[in-house]
Amino acid sequence: MERKVVKFLKHWQEDENRKPLVVYGSKQVGKTYTVLKFGEENYTNVVYIDADNNKVLKEGLKKQNTIDGIIAKLSEITKEEIKKNETLVVIDNLNDVDIVNTIKTIGKFKNEYHVILITSLRDNLNKFKGTELQFKSMLPMDFEEYLVAVGKGELVDFIKNSFKNSTKMPFHKVAMEYYNSYILTGGMPEAVELSLRDNNKILQNSVFDKIIDTYKKEISLQDNLIDISRSIEVYDSISSQLMKSNKKFQYGLIKDGGRSKEYENSLTFLHNNGLIYKCYRLDEIKSPISNYKDKDSFKVYMNDTGLLYKKLKINEAIFNSDDKVKQVLYENSVAISLISAGYSIYYYQSDGKAFVDFVIQTRGGNIVPIELVPFNKTKSKALAVYVNKYKPSEAIRITQDNFCMKKGVRYIPLYATFCLSELV
Numbered sequence: 001m002e003r004k005v006v007k008f009l010k011h012w013q014e015d016e017n018r019k020p021l022v023v024y025g026s027k028q029v030g031k032t033y034t035v036l037k038f039g040e041e042n043y044t045n046v047v048y049i050d051a052d053n054n055k056v057l058k059e060g061l062k063k064q065n066t067i068d069g070i071i072a073k074l075s076e077i078t079k080e081e082i083k084k085n086e087t088l089v090v091i092d093n094l095n096d097v098d099i100v101n102t103i104k105t106i107g108k109f110k111n112e113y114h115v116i117l118i119t120s121l122r123d124n125l126n127k128f129k130g131t132e133l134q135f136k137s138m139l140p141m142d143f144e145e146y147l148v149a150v151g152k153g154e155l156v157d158f159i160k161n162s163f164k165n166s167t168k169m170p171f172h173k174v175a176m177e178y179y180n181s182y183i184l185t186g187g188m189p190e191a192v193e194l195s196l197r198d199n200n201k202i203l204q205n206s207v208f209d210k211i212i213d214t215y216k217k218e219i220s221l222q223d224n225l226i227d228i229s230r231s232i233e234v235y236d237s238i239s240s241q242l243m244k245s246n247k248k249f250q251y252g253l254i255k256d257g258g259r260s261k262e263y264e265n266s267l268t269f270l271h272n273n274g275l276i277y278k279c280y281r282l283d284e285i286k287s288p289i290s291n292y293k294d295k296d297s298f299k300v301y302m303n304d305t306g307l308l309y310k311k312l313k314i315n316e317a318i319f320n321s322d323d324k325v326k327q328v329l330y331e332n333s334v335a336i337s338l339i340s341a342g343y344s345i346y347y348y349q350s351d352g353k354a355f356v357d358f359v360i361q362t363r364g365g366n367i368v369p370i371e372l373v374p375f376n377k378t379k380s381k382a383l384a385v386y387v388n389k390y391k392p393s394e395a396i397r398i399t400q401d402n403f404c405m406k407k408g409v410r411y412i413p414l415y416a417t418f419c420l421s422e423l424v
Contacts, residue, residue, distance in 0.1 A: 001149045003034045019107035020115040025138035026274040027120045028211045030189040039088035047080045052093035061102040084112035092118045097127040107132030122273045140187030140304045142340045144418045162403045163419040172402045179415035183329050186306020208310035231266035239311040242328045247299045277301045279345040285390045289361050301335040341421035354385035364424040370396045
């Protein structure tokens with residue numbers, strides 16, 4: 001499956017000032033497969049090392065403080081030759097800071113060795129940080145990648161062209177049909193591959209179960225046993241949190257009498273490691289918006305709609321007939337699209353309870369309100385209140401309808417949300 005990160009990897013490979021690269025992201029998003037496939041297609045050979053509980057690797061690198069010494073030891077451990085500019089060295093499942101500190105030696109000087117480190121815990125970045133390394137995140141597949149995977153890459157060009165020119169997309173109905181399939185499949189490569197090979201929802205559910213179980217094992221790596229159980233409680237509550245009318249995260253929904261003090265560490269762990277996404281309420285609309293978030297008021301989304309579909313315990317017939325369920329999955333998908341596009345996500349709620357689903361700040365500094373109105377509601381008091389008060393340079397309404405512009409508001413179909421990375 002073609003992933004957008006490959007373009008970055010190619011630039012990294014060709015960069016004369018290249019340093020060891022840390023690829024990070026939650027488990028099952030395709031990090032190892034993508035890196036190894038890239039290595040096979042662009043190098044003479046790939047040397048793979050699993051660092052998980054690898055005492056031989058840790059002890060072998062402990063006393064190495066030169067690039068030649070490190071490369072010689074890696075070659076000795078793997079029994080494979082590591083050639084300059086021809087071999088890609090991949091060290092997977094890396095959580096040990098001592099190993100990373102040794103590898104950093106390679107990044108201190110210009111050299112011709114290519115090393116990629118893979119970790120699933122973003123918390124590790126606080127331990128791994130340093131100018132001797134480069135970093136790149138990976139997330140589940142977005143809708144653009146999904147279309148390419150299912151052999152409909154030509155739709156991407158039509159969508160991008162319509163987004164750029166604000167013109168009708170000629171294959172709108174087809175794109176919406178594929179988008180709905182994407183919602184239920186999600187962006188986990190194994191689930192997408194299974195849907196292509198055998199569109200069996202029972203088998204697909206078993207994939208989702210396996211991924212969720214993998215996440216819970218990842219959660220168990222925390223040092224504090226209480227935080228482990230509480231993190232699982234938080235994770236299991238997300239579908240219920242999203243199904244209620246007021247999307248603000250409520251601790252009492254985890255358990256009766258639940259308080260923020262009990263679950264703060266758990267939420268931080270899940271958010272920091274990409275298993276959930278937090279969307280904070282904005283007190284005011286001023287730049288930079290990150291300074292005006294209410295840390296005590298936030299929504300929580302899952303990192304994949306396929307996993308949310310599984311946690312909602314529904315089937316495709318319910319999705320097609322229940323607008324409330326569909327709204328929840330659409331909203332979660334839009335949140336994922338914005339995160340994938342590189343934005344931090346916020347929402348706006350005025351004193352008068354006018355509620356705008358998402359607010360982002362572009363790389364150019366523009367603050368853009370984004371409202372999700374998928375079910376033919378062409379008017380929204382909330383967005384109107386926001387626009388009248390703050391006079392944004394751009395306002396966006398996301399619907400199931402085709403591209404258009406009405407009264408200064410830009411209408412974008414759900415399937416085109418991956419294009420929002422192009423906002424300036």
